């Protein structure tokens with residue numbers, strides 16, 4: 001099997017820090033600690049429920065890229081409306097479940113925001129029925145509907161690259177750096193280096209940073225792994 005293409009992405013944009021906090025001030029404190037090294041942040045359901053678009057807009061004003069990870073899953077018309085609202089905030093990525101015709105509806109409404117299709121959550125075990133086939137089928141359909149990329153675990157990246165090529169953006173959560181605690185509720189986990197070697201463009205990392213005593217040290221370990229992988 002040939003090695004996947006490794007896209008030329010700035011090191012500070014490879015890791016997307018998941019700001020999974022109920023308290024926005026804690027999220028902002030982590031950003032201030034990390035922003036010398038990281039320019040890409042994810043706002044998910046917990047923080048969004050706390051302060052709606054305030055942290056999103058604050059991140060963008062500071063010059064960072066934002067992934068809004070609300071994983072929309074509703075009827076196409078409602079998803080399109082929600083994407084239109086999100087796209088007003090200059091976010092880079094917006095996530096939508098890869099079901100029915102939702103990706104197509106989201107893409108129609110997305111203006112300058114890229115739609116990422118959530119395939120199968122990384123908290124689902126690899127042993128549960130046909131995860132890899134489901135990821136592949138959902139990814140194929142989402143891309144055919146115009147999605148910019150997909151969210152999948154490190155376990156499926158090689159297959160996606162082999163079957164669907166270099167074009168789609170692949171964003172991979174379930175990253176567990178060596179020596180950084182357990183997998184928590186994640187089931188399909190890989191290291192940062194393994195994900196990039198398989199062909200991931202961006203890695204989503206939450207608890208290994210939000211629970212770390214020294215998040216910057218963890219980031220440095222992951223970035224070192226990534227550089228080694230990219231440089232071969």
Ligand code: C5P
Nearest residue numbers: 018044120121122173174204205206207
């Ligand atoms: O803390 P941890 O690194 O496991 O966080 C992973 C983050 O990625 C969480 O914010 C979670 O919502 C998100 N995510 C995921 N699996 C997906 C899509 C997003 O874990 N398939």
